[in-house]
Amino acid sequence: MKNKKIETKIIHGDKLYPYTGPVVFPIYQTSNFRFKNSTIATRYAQGDESVYVYSRMHNPTVNQLEQKFSEIYCKKAILFCSGMAAISTTIFALCKSNEEILTIPNLYGGTYHYFNEVLPNFNINIKTFDPNSLEDLFYLITPQTRIIYFETPTNPTLGIVDIQKLVKITRKLETEYKTSIFVILDNTFATIINQNPFKFGVDIVIESTTKYLGGHSDLLGGLVVSSNNIIKKIKNLRKYTGSIMEPFTSYLLDRSLKTFLLRVKQQNQNAFALAKTLEKHKNIRRVLYPGLKSHPHHKLARKQMSDFGGMLTIEVVGGLKNAIRFCDNLKVAVNAMSLGGAETTVSIPVLSSHIGLTKSELAQQGVTEGMVRISTGIENKDDLIQDFYQSLNKLK
Ligand SMILES: Cc1ncc(COP(=O)(O)O)c(C=O)c1O
Numbered sequence: 001m002k003n004k005k006i007e008t009k010i011i012h013g014d015k016l017y018p019y020t021g022p023v024v025f026p027i028y029q030t031s032n033f034r035f036k037n038s039t040i041a042t043r044y045a046q047g048d049e050s051v052y053v054y055s056r057m058h059n060p061t062v063n064q065l066e067q068k069f070s071e072i073y074c075k076k077a078i079l080f081c082s083g084m085a086a087i088s089t090t091i092f093a094l095c096k097s098n099e100e101i102l103t104i105p106n107l108y109g110g111t112y113h114y115f116n117e118v119l120p121n122f123n124i125n126i127k128t129f130d131p132n133s134l135e136d137l138f139y140l141i142t143p144q145t146r147i148i149y150f151e152t153p154t155n156p157t158l159g160i161v162d163i164q165k166l167v168k169i170t171r172k173l174e175t176e177y178k179t180s181i182f183v184i185l186d187n188t189f190a191t192i193i194n195q196n197p198f199k200f201g202v203d204i205v206i207e208s209t210t211k212y213l214g215g216h217s218d219l220l221g222g223l224v225v226s227s228n229n230i231i232k233k234i235k236n237l238r239k240y241t242g243s244i245m246e247p248f249t250s251y252l253l254d255r256s257l258k259t260f261l262l263r264v265k266q267q268n269q270n271a272f273a274l275a276k277t278l279e280k281h282k283n284i285r286r287v288l289y290p291g292l293k294s295h296p297h298h299k300l301a302r303k304q305m306s307d308f309g310g311m312l313t314i315e316v317v318g319g320l321k322n323a324i325r326f327c328d329n330l331k332v333a334v335n336a337m338s339l340g341g342a343e344t345t346v347s348i349p350v351l352s353s354h355i356g357l358t359k360s361e362l363a364q365q366g367v368t369e370g371m372v373r374i375s376t377g378i379e380n381k382d383d384l385i386q387d388f389y390q391s392l393n394k395l396k
Pocket of ligand 1: 083189
């Protein structure tokens, strides 16, 4: 069947396996694969990718899920053992020493540290640009620029970066300098359900499948989606970094995928309801949620997102002391760092994702001590509102 919709694709993929086979794709829990005869081994030696040899290269369970993601994105997809493995392998596959990466200051902490502490050791230069002033790219991009890497919505202020504008400026300079620049977007916060970056010309989409795609806080994984040529390069390096997803994790992720859309829709609704209600509470200074009219980038969010996601950030009165008190008095929401699970989680950026940043770095990113980041789960929305209210009411 042609033109299947995403609701169908996340369940059935491209129907790889035989109609007489199991409904659920089996877990090939094996490192090694037997060759029927040496003709098969020869086919592999000659580059036939359909021959399974060793699970660090590929594995049927992982492969069927990669095919499913390829169907969903209408591009080529590969899987990794974590989001960071996906990010680091992609960067090392595409960027050489003496080249540079342009990025935004408010990246996910792991990526920020990898960029600023690891890549300079390989002579890869990191330069930052202000996502609210994309015109700066006209003088920041140079012939050495190989990658533009960003996130939108950003963590934890839920700022929105204009994807289309960023891509347009990049393409202009790429033509001028006759170079190739890869535009990479970490789409973990929004997911494909709320934002399809390929619509705006992005080259590579990365997601930590640990978050919304996994959705049950019980697996680690990463996804990279791009053109055949780009994926070929990244996949080749994945063999040597040994960073492929595990077969059992692929099974778990495929299981999660079946309810992905339902979960994300519910998370979107719960986040919107919470954001609207919390804005009215006297102990809240600010609610940052792209779906609110009060959000500084609301118009842009409407333009490039189909819905506004499950992440929001509140700023309570009284700074860090009250942020801690608020988190500790919650009865339903869980105080935990990760996001995208079925359960609502809260975390304080200055004690988690933004730990160790100087006062001026925090100010540059708009992060304050009273901020609490919320990843909305799929619980009953009234229970969540009641829980947040009872805890906010205890603040002095
Ligand atoms: C936006 C974003 N990207 C990437 C990652 C890294 O993913 P992982 O923890 O699966 O390595 C995270 C983890 O929190 C994240 O929030």
